[in-house]
Amino acid sequence: MRQFFPVEDLARDERFVQTNMAERMKDGRTAIELKESSAKSRGASKRLTPERHDASDAARGLMHGIMVGEIQALEGAGRTAHDFAAGDGTNDTVPFELKLDMARQAWDEARHVEISAKLSDWMGTELGEFAENTVLFEAACSNDPILRLAGVNRALEGLAIDVFTQMKEFGDIAGDPYLEFCEDWMLADEVTHVKMGSDWLRKVTANDPDRRNKALEFQQVVDKLFSFGGARGESPESSFTLAKRFRELAGFTDDEVKTISEMDAEALAERRAAVLRYREKVGADAPA
Amino acid sequence: MSDVTTETPNVTVSPAKFSFVEFDADEIATLVSELAAMLEIANPIRVIVDETTPLAKLSEELDGTGPEATITLHAESGALEDRQHPMSFSVTNASESFGRILLRAHDRLRPDFTDAPEDLDLTLEENAAWDTYCAGRLARLGIRVNQQRWRYNHRNRFGFDDSVDVAFDALWAADDLGWADVVATARG
Numbered sequence: 059m060r061q062f063f064p065v066e067d068l069a070r071d072e073r074f075v076q077t078n079m080a081e082r083m084k085d086g087r088t089a090i091e092l093k094e095s096s097a098k099s100r101g102a103s104k105r106l107t108p109e110r111h112d113a114s115d116a117a118r119g120l121m122h123g124i125m126v127g128e129i130q131a132l133e134g135a136g137r138t139a140h141d142f143a144a145g146d147g148t149n150d151t152v153p154f155e156l157k158l159d160m161a162r163q164a165w166d167e168a169r170h171v172e173i174s175a176k177l178s179d180w181m182g183t184e185l186g187e188f189a190e191n192t193v194l195f196e197a198a199c200s201n202d203p204i205l206r207l208a209g210v211n212r213a214l215e216g217l218a219i220d221v222f223t224q225m226k227e228f229g230d231i232a233g234d235p236y237l238e239f240c241e242d243w244m245l246a247d248e249v250t251h252v253k254m255g256s257d258w259l260r261k262v263t264a265n266d267p268d269r270r271n272k273a274l275e276f277q278q279v280v281d282k283l284f285s286f287g288g289a290r291g292e293s294p295e296s297s298f299t300l301a302k303r304f305r306e307l308a309g310f311t312d313d314e315v316k317t318i319s320e321m322d323a324e325a326l327a328e329r330r331a332a333v334l335r336y337r338e339k340v341g342a343d344a345p346a
Numbered sequence: 347m348s349d350v351t352t353e354t355p356n357v358t359v360s361p362a363k364f365s366f367v368e369f370d371a372d373e374i375a376t377l378v379s380e381l382a383a384m385l386e387i388a389n390p391i392r393v394i395v396d397e398t399t400p401l402a403k404l405s406e407e408l409d410g411t412g413p414e415a416t417i418t419l420h421a422e423s424g425a426l427e428d429r430q431h432p433m434s435f436s437v438t439n440a441s442e443s444f445g446r447i448l449l450r451a452h453d454r455l456r457p458d459f460t461d462a463p464e465d466l467d468l469t470l471e472e473n474a475a476w477d478t479y480c481a482g483r484l485a486r487l488g489i490r491v492n493q494q495r496w497r498y499n500h501r502n503r504f505g506f507d508d509s510v511d512v513a514f515d516a517l518w519a520a521d522d523l524g525w526a527d528v529v530a531t532a533r534g
Contacts, residue, residue, distance in 0.1 A: 075430040075431065077432075082432070084433075085366075085400065085432055085433055086365075086366050086398075087366050087367070087397065087398055087399055087400045087423060087433075088398070088399065088400070089399055089400060089401050108502055109470075111403065111470065111473070112401065112402060112403065113502055114495075114498050114499040114502045115402060115495075115499070118495065118498070119429075179494070180494075180498070181494075181495070181498045182492050182493075182494035182495030182496070182497065182498045182499075183495070184492070186430065187429055187430070188429045188430065189429065189430050189431065189432060232501075232502045232506075233505055233506050234501070234502070234506055235506060337398070340365040340366070341365070
């Protein structure tokens with residue numbers, strides 16, 4: 059069986075259309091408020107709560123993003139279980155127990171894909187209705203298994219913790235028992251996946267501080283990418299927040315959580331500046 | 347930026363040229379004209395698209411209630427785009443979006459809708475009830491509408507239980523309601 063699968067070769071049926079971050083960044087539109095919102099604007103906060111005027115459609119879009127994210131997480135964990143030989147963690151090998159954890163994660167993710175597909179159906183979304191951003195799998199394409207753990211288990215699955223916490227709360231407030239229950243169960247799995255990544259990263263790099271630093275630097279790059287221009291963050295402009303408590307349970311230190319939070323704010327500011335530059339270029343005013 | 351005006355029933359679209367999305371004002375004007383003809387709306391129509399946001403808010407307003415009253419449709423670009431190919435126009439999604447607010451405009455021309463609040467003053471529940479009523483009628487007119495999407499929207503506003511589904515089904519199947527009937531049917 060082939061090893062080291064490039065993102066372009068992910069198998070999908072004709073219902074799915076894929077995109078990537080470079081394509082998404084070409085979109086000069088934004089939902090971010092660039093100036094004071096008008097008094098009559100309904101639902102000025104972008105936080106994904108049932109109070110938003112477009113709550114159900116926004117939740118449908120995020121749910122579809124979760125579903126394709128689960129497919130890519132399954133592919134990422136499966137690749138890591140397969141791509142590296144069992145060994146002591148040096149010379150492109152990984153401990154056999156790490157492979158077992160990846161296999162267990164792949165099993166969890168496969169179940170999450172099924173749950174998410176059924177939730178999408180429940181919410182009135184067709185599979186493939188929204189473009190699939192392949193950025194998540196790209197974090198699983200490193201040749202170093204430890205960078206994959208940083209990118210997939212800590213950054214991607216960390217993002218899943220944040221998103222699932224928001225969706226669980228959405229289901230709770232809206233009174234949707236299926237959404238709340240399913241997100242709660244999947245959230246429990248994601249905390250475990252992040253914990254596995256945190257533990258293995260520390261264990262395998264215990265005697266290799268350079269490799270550990272390189273992995274943590276890679277994680278920061280991926281984390282900033284996964285902020286999606288400030289879609290995650292503490293600002294009311296952000297759709298979902300950093301789930302600090304669950305991240306702590308998953309092995310993130312306070313400093314790490316603080317760093318991610320600061321990067322989310324940076325990503326939002328950079329997105330805002332990029333949009334203003336784009337508007338200047340095309341000669342468009344900020345919306346009234 | 348000048349508007350685009352179609353040759354047939356007086357539809358203008360602003361902006362005439364799009365910078366953020368790959369939309370064509372003529373195509374939008376033609377689509378809205380066809381939908382208006384299908385819904386038997388002869389009033390002049392202005393379409394204003396906010397192409398600077400990917401959100402999908404829609405609203406309509408009228409400057410009167412007679413046949414000469416101008417209907418203004420406001421659409422954020424996300425309501426008209428192809429969700430698989432962001433920034434590209436989708437006739438299917440635009441038909442549903444414009445169809446929905448044209449039906450609302452059509453309702454507002456009726457005497458028994460004069461007490462309906464302006465769009466931005468509707469409560470979230472009132473908004474959802476009216477959307478359900480419009481989406482059901484659109485589906486029967488042959489416009490592609492995903493009923494489950496609107497059922498989920500309705501449940502989010504009224505609750506997740508069987509009585510809400512019964513009210514949803516009644517609204518979905520209804521025709522010729524006044525505003526008070528729409529609100530009462532939604533409440534079950």
